[in-house]
Amino acid sequence: MTSWLGRIGFALLILVLAAFIALATWEPFWAKRDGVALSDETYTAEIIRDEFGVPHIYGERDRDVAYGVAIAHAEDDFSTLQDVIAMARGRYGAIAGQDGAAIDYVYHLLDARGTAESEYPKLPADTQALFEAYATGLNDYAAQHPGELKLGNLFPVEGKDVAAGFALRQPFFFGLNGVIEPLVTGGDLRREFGPDIPGFPREGSSDTALQPAEDAAEDAEKESLAYSPFGRDGAHNGSNAFAVTPERSGGPTTLISNSHQPLRGGVAWYEFSVESEEGWHFTGANFPGSPFPFLGHNRTLGWTNTVNMPDMVDVYELELDESGTRYRFADEWRDLETRTVTLPVRFGPVVLPIRREIHRSVHGPVIKNDKGAFAFRYGGIGNLGQLDAYYRLNKATNLEEWEAVLSRMDIPSTNFIYADAEGNIAYVYNAAIPDRPEGANWRGVLDGSDPALLTDGPVEYEELPRYVNPASGWLYNANNTPFTAAGEGSDLAPEDFAPELGVELKQTNRSRMAWKLLSEAGQLDRAALERVKYDTGYMRAGYIADLWDGLEALDLSERPDLAPARDLLIEWDFTADNIGPADSLALLIIREFMSCRYQNKGCPTVLEELEKAVTHLDTHFGRLDVPMSELLRLRQGDVDLPLDGGSDTLRASTLWHVHDDGRLALRHGDSFIQWVEWMPGERVTSRSIQPFGAATTRPRSPHYTDQMQLFVEKRLKPVHFWREDVLANAQTRKTVTNRR
Template sequence: MTRLKIAGITLVGTLALGFAGLASWEPILASAGTAPPARIYSAEIIRDRFGVPHISGKTDADTAFGVAIAHAEDDFFTLQDVVAMSRGRYGAIAGEDGAKIDYVYHLIDARGTASREYPKLPADTRALFEAYAAGLNQYAADHPAEVKLANLFPVSGVDVAAGFALRQPFFFGLDSVIGPLAAGEELRREHGPDIPGFPRPSLDDADTAEDSSPKQARTLVLPLGEDADHLGSNAFAVAPQKGGGTTTLISNSHQPLRGGVAWYELVVESGEGWHFAGANFPGSPFPFLGHNEHLGWTNTVNTPDMIDVYKLELDETGTRYKLDGKWRALESEWVTLPVKVGPVVLPIRREVLRSAHGPVIRNDNGAFAIRYGGIGKLDQLDAYYRLNKAKTFAEWEGQLARMAIPSTNFIYADAAGTIAYVYNAAIPARPEGVKADWRNVLPGDRSDLIWQGAVDYATLPRLVNPASGWLYNSNNTPFTAAGAGSDLDPAAFSPLLGIELKQTNRSRRAYKLLSEASVLDRATLERIKYDNAYEREGYVARLFDALDRIPRNGDLAEARDLLASWDFTADSKGRADAIALLMIRDFMSADYSNKPFPDVVEKLAAARDHLMTHFGRLDPPMADLLRLRQGALDLPMDGGSDTLRAATTWDVAEDGRLSLKHGDSFIMWVEWQPGQRVASRSIQPFGAATTRPRNPHYTDQMKLFVEHKLKPVHFWRDDLLANASNRQVVTNARR
């Protein structure tokens, strides 16, 4: 054999070994997780005619075990993504996008937070998480062909808790700080506290102020399934005196229709008194919103000033920072991020830095530390569990008063006729009297600016049983929530809270329609919930004012005139609805995200070109453009990017149609009528089995969804058994 052949064989062998190493190093390095303590669980899963699982067990832990099994039966694909995120391994599945999440996982010390705080949780809460982990492990063991990543299972309760620690800050915009800092871009802030030289805009000025949009620029959206540029939800509560004797709670959360923060509907029940109908996200043993027999609640995203950024002064080595005149060493840790590229997984080394303030990011402009509400805490796991089992308003509010749940508005109603709105937020307890511009980047060399803990619950905006008889929130300021004469006065709240003064089109429409109604019965509320109109105010007014300035001749004249004729509704009845739909979203996004206002001429030209290219006309029916698609089903949609009937964002398909991906998602309508037990109805955009194309419940709710219809929730066991389609007992006992 010639030397050339030998060299060639050696090279091929070396490449083969290298390829094998890149294909196998990650699961070997990761190794298997730790299984929960050995215990036998047993749960019954009864599915109704739409495949929605009703999970019951002797204990709460048994039920949580069943929750994991039921959810895995419907969407093990997404559950594995969430598990991989909770172990810093998502890049091995999702490549570069997954590695971004893994980096943040290490940066905010999600695993360290879980490891420190999880053992402090009450025993029954930990038992719930251990049981849920056992359910995931059981399903993975029973279905090895479905497992995406070697050594991903078993998982423990700490692993599940780490997923919570990772995801919770993103609901109040942590990604919109990390992204610009990592890219070396400017942070765009909303309003801040009143300090000399930095006046706070008034509520009346909030929509026209240059910095009136949510606090930070949302330039990096980590692929957790949440499109942060288009956060949105609607929530309504009506007291019996306004609702014709009925107490009503409407949950209308706008989440992505697929992915790690898409809603999954379920009903849970146990022999220990846990009985709740609602929805959770993948990776949770309990629902996050919904109702029990006595009470219910729903949530909308709020945008308080939860995050502070500090610029550090580093020494010549770049390894120390100055604090109170002394040099301190930056905490440094090197981590390996797995990045899947084709058939191999590359190991990418990254340094993670922290200071006394929190995580640290270095860019060309220096080193910046981040501190945010709820940092290093995990007691929301216990608080949500207790909320599920609360029986009275006092019990329920007692859990919120712990300030354990870092953010989101809560709209509440109960069987006694109480309705309430709480602007829930673990807002940093910034020291009064300290001279600092909290809205901008702070000096990192002063320890008096490193706050500890959250403000008192009593300082937050809160309304209980307003005279109007109704409450709502549509991601707007808390100072419009209950109507004239019932709303809170913004002057009564400290500017250090950084409470947003924002309005949305959904808020303007809800406020107007609720205020005009003499009775908020079911029919009236349905008209409000599915309203698809815009007010010519805020960014909509700016858009159409700019449109009026476009010359009435030229190549855009026809498109301009068509859009100018729009009736400001997204009901797919008007000739201009399609072109308006294409136009509105980017202007809404700029307003929400405090980005530069788009060029109207440029956007109008793009909308015209899109319609002419794919439809051959400027005025196709909007329903031909906006679609709800899953598998072989392709249905027309109504609504718009900031209407109460929300069709917020979409993917543009090859045929030019807009395939909805974010907007109205899980809707739940709860009613307590005099002398009757609680009843509810709900709907999902697709079906219960969101990633199982062969399952009959893959698309079986779609037609109802597009027709503005709801299906019954079988909360009570007798009703469930009369409408059951499948019944099974699941256990981890050896068979």
């Protein structure tokens, strides 16, 4: 008997071991592809790195440069590039577990690969050539560095894979995860576009007095973030942009790019310069997975972006038949497209295959929940024209050419702030908003059976808010309504634009401060603009006013222990400058109220946030008036530096990691800053800075932390745009090629 039991136990052990091996190894074999369309071209690029490790990439053709961009970026951050490629292939769950699988679900739900398959071949040949060269660069680096690979058979990739990544990520810049999450969970859609301009309230706005959060608000936020390719830091927590004419600056046309992004990860800025003999000469920054910069400048013009939040998504309730496989559209029943996909989900050393059904109707993706079946359609759905549009913007030479590209409406969203060597400045509220007929409640849930509610394409470019050379001589955006952008007498009026556009009317504290400071300034020279850009002040208006009114009204008769903190906050000077004794308390208490207003989610109570702030400071510092410079830090490797600024100040320290010592390590806020100047009759010059350095995931690199001290001191480094400057400051120089 003992012998038989031993044999059975041994057999079970073998089965368990076999199952473990299968679960640990199936995913790379399952993901292996045949027939990947690899380029047979030869590419050669020169990569010169300056004193800060920023790569300057040269090539005979644009596609040679794109090959070099992939190599240079992989040298600095191949880890993040692999994450982005895994997302673009629906395999991120095999790296990041359940959070990654949620993104893979969205990849299939939006049919990102299908969009790439259908639309990529329609792109101009030179744009496709750019993406094929970029994919080749990634493949070559992967082949030469097998020890860095996270997943088997992730490479080789082709241009369509890179394109699929664009199709996946772009809709989340205008908040698509805020629609997907409640549809998946069966929660309520928050689709308000709240007011903050006196006299222009909107029914159902969330911008009212502070209200208690729903019990599930925190869980809902985590769930929502899980469906975003940008992770916890999101893509729309703030940015600033400024443009000033020579008349107002007293000298140069000035463009200030100050995008607030995560400091690490798939939407962290990567700085580089490109130049080819075909006329592509640009310096700026991109996100991992792109062969070209998304913002920056060339010889004659430049632009920067801030996230805008128009109503870009329409939601439809479908009427299904008894089988649940057909839906009514007009007078007919149509088959609901359904397919089953496999999501790889890593749990420790094994990867489980999870099967999910994906549905689609004529409207777009469909999600079923306990309340029914809901389809959604969004601006830019099925369009990959942005891959060509950004490339053409890089090579535009004047305002007319630049606007001609934007007017194609191929870039689904984001504000554009522009300046050029001719002294022009412009602001375009760029958004491929669905062209909606009048009469329907487009912010509600629409009747999916009514063909009249099925939009087809965006509105005309001329319908969007737009400024060119306003009388004030300046323009700005800080993720606010486009109706405050140029000062009194130059701002556009909301009533001049159709309500079906769904243009946001919200303000941010950054916007209020920028509008005030720019309006009050005389000459906007470099020193004046530096004071604006690095301002740490708050206005007692909007949610800040509501919060402080709430503090003053608090009844602390049952919580006298919180009175000292409340009194300290009431006496605060409303500047997050590392000077006032209440700066740390204010930093801790403001962030959640900024977030809930900006993202249209339930707000916490003033009492609970005050209690959390007090508990944190007491626990970790033993005092309430701890200097903010001791609380808020910029940390990377062994470098640990003090910071200023707060959530929603122009000097932005928006989100942070709470470390074991109670310090807050910045993870989102001021990131890539670029300051561009065109002096009349002179060549363009620019300066820039990153929070860490060029090699953010390479601890052994000298450029892992070498910009941090400059960043905290509010100093910028030179951008070596012109080749003679690059050569004069070159630290390394090499040629890369795929010639074997």
